[in-house]
Amino acid sequence: MSSSAPGEDAPGESGASPGGEGADPPRALVAGHGDFAQGIISAVSQIGGRVGAFVGMSNAGMGAAEITDAMRSHLDESGIGVIFTDLPAGSMTIAARRLLRERPGLVVVTGANLATLLDFAFHAHLAPSAAAQHAAEKGRASLTVAGGQGAAGGEGAGGG
Amino acid sequence: MAVELYRIDDRLIHGQVVVGWGQPLDIGFIVLVDDEVAGSDWEQELYRMGVPPGMDVYFATVQEAAAAHARYAADPRHGIVLTGDIETMCRLAAAVPSIRAVNLGGIHHRPGRTQRLRYVFLSPAEERALRDLAARGLAVSAQDVPAARPVPLADVLAGRGDA
Numbered sequence: 001m002s003s004s005a006p007g008e009d010a011p012g013e014s015g016a017s018p019g020g021e022g023a024d025p026p027r028a029l030v031a032g033h034g035d036f037a038q039g040i041i042s043a044v045s046q047i048g049g050r051v052g053a054f055v056g057m058s059n060a061g062m063g064a065a066e067i068t069d070a071m072r073s074h075l076d077e078s079g080i081g082v083i084f085t086d087l088p089a090g091s092m093t094i095a096a097r098r099l100l101r102e103r104p105g106l107v108v109v110t111g112a113n114l115a116t117l118l119d120f121a122f123h124a125h126l127a128p129s130a131a132a133q134h135a136a137e138k139g140r141a142s143l144t145v146a147g148g149q150g151a152a153g154g155e156g157a158g159g160g
Numbered sequence: 161m162a163v164e165l166y167r168i169d170d171r172l173i174h175g176q177v178v179v180g181w182g183q184p185l186d187i188g189f190i191v192l193v194d195d196e197v198a199g200s201d202w203e204q205e206l207y208r209m210g211v212p213p214g215m216d217v218y219f220a221t222v223q224e225a226a227a228a229h230a231r232y233a234a235d236p237r238h239g240i241v242l243t244g245d246i247e248t249m250c251r252l253a254a255a256v257p258s259i260r261a262v263n264l265g266g267i268h269h270r271p272g273r274t275q276r277l278r279y280v281f282l283s284p285a286e287e288r289a290l291r292d293l294a295a296r297g298l299a300v301s302a303q304d305v306p307a308a309r310p311v312p313l314a315d316v317l318a319g320r321g322d323a
Contacts, residue, residue: 061278064174087179088210089212
C-alpha cells in the first residue's frame with residue numbers, strides 16, 4: 001500500500017468500495033492527480049454501478065520513487081494488469097511506464113476519461129488488454145467539440 | 161534570458177512542469193540535468209515520452225549542462241532547467257554563476273527529512289545547502305505551480321508558507 005506523507009493530502013487508494021452485490025475483483029488501477037481517481041471511480045459507480053472494477057490511487061504527497069512503489073504494491077496485491085492514468089505527461093504515467101519494463105504483460109492507458117472507464121467496466125468479459133484497447137478507443141471518440149462557429153476569430157470552425 | 165526557471169523537482173518531468181509551468185511560460189525546451197538519466201537511454205526515452213510535440217528535452221550531466229548553459233541562455237525559446245535534487249542544483253549553480261534564482265518545486269517525504277511545506281521536505285544537510293545558495297546571493301523560493309504564491313526560503317525553513 002502506498003505510504004502517507006505526513007501533513008499531505010492522503011495518498012494511496014481511493015474510491016474502491018466493494019461495489020455491493022455482484023462485486024468483481026478489481027481489474028484496473030486508476031492513477032491520477034489530486035482526487036481524480038476517487039472522483040472518476042465515483043462517477044463510474046453512479047452511472048454504471050461497477051465501481052469494484054477499479055482501484056484508485058493519487059500521487060498527492062509522493063515523489064517519483066514513492067509513486068512507482070505504491071503503484072507496484074497495488075499491482076502485486078490485486079493482480080491487476082491494467083493501469084489508467086489521467087495525464088500522458090504526468091508522474092503517474094511515467095511510473096506506469098517504468099512498471100511496463102518490469103511487467104511486459106501490463107497495459108497502460110493514458111489520458112483516461114469517464115467514457116474510457118465506463119467502457120472498460122462494461123467489457124469485463126474481454127481479456128484486460130482487449131478491454132483496455134476497446135476502452136481507449138471509446139474514450140478517444142468521446143471527445144467532441146460542439147458550437148463555437150460564431151466566436152470571434154473563428155476558432156472551432158470546422159471542428160467537427 | 162531564455163531560461164525562465166531553475167527548478168528542483170524530484171518528479172522531474174511531469175504535469176506541473178510540462179503543463180503547469182510549460183503553458184503559461186510558453187516553454188519550448190526543458191534541460192533535465194541528472195547524471196544518472198544522462199547516462200541511460202531508457203530513462204531518457206521514458207521522460208521524452210512525457211514531453212508534448214513542439215517541446216524539446218535535453219539530457220545533461222551537471223558538467224555538460226554547465227558547459228552548454230550559454231547556449232541554453234541564448235536560445236530564442238523559453239526554457240526550464242530541471243534537477244531532481246538539491247545537491248545537483250547546487251553543483252550546477254556553483255558552475256554557472258549566472259543562475260540567480262532557484263525554484264523549489266517538489267521535494268517529497270523521505271526518511272530523515274522534515275516537512276517544511278506541503279510539497280517540500282528537507283533534511284538538515286539540504287537545509288544547509290539551500291542556506292548556502294541564498295548566502296551566495298541566489299533567490300531561493302518554493303512555488304509548485306505559477307498560480308501559487310512564491311514562498312521565500314526563510315519562510316520555507318520556518319514552516320511558514322502553506323495557507
